[in-house]
Amino acid sequence: MTAETPRYFDDFEVGQRFKSRGATLSEAQILDFAWQYDPQPFHLDKEAAAHWGYDGLIASGFQTLLVGFRLFFQENIWTAASLGSPGMDEVRWLLPVRPGDTIHTEAEVMEARASRSKPDRGILKMRYEIYNQRGEMVMSFIANKIFRRNRLEPEETAEN
Amino acid sequence: MTAETPRYFDDFEVGQRFKSRGATLSEAQILDFAWQYDPQPFHLDKEAAAHWGYDGLIASGFQTLLVGFRLFFQENIWTAASLGSPGMDEVRWLLPVRPGDTIHTEAEVMEARASRSKPDRGILKMRYEIYNQRGEMVMSFIANKIFRRNRLEPEETAEN
Numbered sequence: 001m002t003a004e005t006p007r008y009f010d011d012f013e014v015g016q017r018f019k020s021r022g023a024t025l026s027e028a029q030i031l032d033f034a035w036q037y038d039p040q041p042f043h044l045d046k047e048a049a050a051h052w053g054y055d056g057l058i059a060s061g062f063q064t065l066l067v068g069f070r071l072f073f074q075e076n077i078w079t080a081a082s083l084g085s086p087g088m089d090e091v092r093w094l095l096p097v098r099p100g101d102t103i104h105t106e107a108e109v110m111e112a113r114a115s116r117s118k119p120d121r122g123i124l125k126m127r128y129e130i131y132n133q134r135g136e137m138v139m140s141f142i143a144n145k146i147f148r149r150n151r152l153e154p155e156e157t158a159e160n
Numbered sequence: 161m162t163a164e165t166p167r168y169f170d171d172f173e174v175g176q177r178f179k180s181r182g183a184t185l186s187e188a189q190i191l192d193f194a195w196q197y198d199p200q201p202f203h204l205d206k207e208a209a210a211h212w213g214y215d216g217l218i219a220s221g222f223q224t225l226l227v228g229f230r231l232f233f234q235e236n237i238w239t240a241a242s243l244g245s246p247g248m249d250e251v252r253w254l255l256p257v258r259p260g261d262t263i264h265t266e267a268e269v270m271e272a273r274a275s276r277s278k279p280d281r282g283i284l285k286m287r288y289e290i291y292n293q294r295g296e297m298v299m300s301f302i303a304n305k306i307f308r309r310n311r312l313e314p315e316e317t318a319e320n
Contacts, residue, residue, distance in 0.1 A: 037226040039233065040242055052243065061245060062229070066197040066222055073199065082200055083212065085221060087252040093245060 006080030008150035009122035012109050020071040020105040022133070025059055027099035033063040058096040064139050065091070068105040068130040083121060083146040091141040095132070102133040110142065114149070121146055166240030168310035169282035172269050180231040180265040182293070185219055187259035193223040218256040224263065224299050225251070228290040232265040243281060243306040251301040255292070262293040270302065274309070281306055 034043035038060035041048035046057045073079065097103060111125040124147055130139040194203035198220035201208035206217045233239065257263060271285040284307055290299040 037230050039230075040239070040244070042244065054244075062222075062226055066226075069222070070197050070199075079200070084200070084202065084214075085253060087250070089249055089251070090247070091249065091251060092247040 006150075007078060008081045009112065009114070009124065009147035010149055012112055012124055012147070014109050014112055016109045018072070018075065018077050018107045020068075020075050022102045022104035023067055023071055024102040025063070025067065025097060025099065027057065030057060030059045030063065030099055034060050038062055054096060056098060058098055059101075061093040061139065064093070064097050064103065064130060065141070068103060068128065068139065071103070072105040072107060072128065078124075078145065078147060081147040081150075083148055085143055085145045086123075088141050088143045091139075093139055095136055095138045097132065097138050101138075103130050103138060105130050115146075119149070121148055123147070166310075167238060168241040169272070169274070169284065169307035170309055172272055172284055172307070174269050174272055176269045178232070178235065178237050178267045180228075180235050182262045182264035183227055183231055184262040185223070185227065185257060185259065187217065190217060190219045190223065190259055194220050198222055214256060216258060218258055219261075221253040221299065224253070224257050224290060225301070228263060228265040228288065228299065231263070232267060232288065238284075238305065238307060241307040241310075243308055245303055245305045246283075248301050248303045251299075253299055255296055255298045257292065257298050261298075263290050263298065265290050275306075279309070281308055283307070 031044060034040070040060075042052055042054045042058055043049075043060045044057075049055070049057045105128055107126045107128045109124060110127050112122060113125075114122040123144055125142060125144050127142050128140065129137050132138050191204060194200070200220075202212055202214045202218055203209075203220045204217075209215070209217045265288055267286045267288045269284060270287050272282060273285075274282040283304055285302060285304050287302050288300060289297050292298050
């Protein structure tokens, strides 16, 4: 399957793994994001961060989540098929992300379940892991996503 | 307790509820956020959103999460005490948020657990609910947060 072939629900298999390219988070990006969405002292104030045991400024966990998500999105793995997400579970912030760190995202398909009520779609459960440049996992989460199907199974239609 | 009194771990009780003020999400804000973090068609393209069954542009669920979090932060309920968060669970996007919607956040303390290994802190589990202007719940999540304690229990020190 080439990069140009859109993937739909039926093109995914449990166990498949994907990996994104990386992005570096600068101190300015960390500060800007914190001002807008998460102005806790350890995201905004180097001195406070050191004082509170964080050994310097750390990125908001939400920024790690969003940048990691965005990097994965850019790989165009499910862009054509996505109908949105009902939610996430087990969102875990494991290690600090610091100015100058470079993160990338890897994901594995955990479950694939065709919808019984709506034969044009299915739900994929994927586990996402975000790593820094040292190969340390800084974050993980499990996301459910609704995907369009590229074909209908006759038995799926009959089950409506 | 006045708004100026900092709250620490021991000032919270299971069952306490809090409510933030609101914020309106404009179409421009929704589009800007989507370009930066979640450029899926239904967040960026009114025509695609209508075509894919969303009846028009909808905000990224991540934007709802971040704005809801920020609104709650501004109430200064746990700003003094927060040492960060190990994670979230049961993040659920329940209803679309549309341009012109106004959201606010409510939260309830579900559990409070003092740390055995570090007597200067405890973990609070809080359930957050984000509502729109019609009183409909658009999102919910459970967040664990590490809080500083404003006093030490002698038995907590002995357990180290």
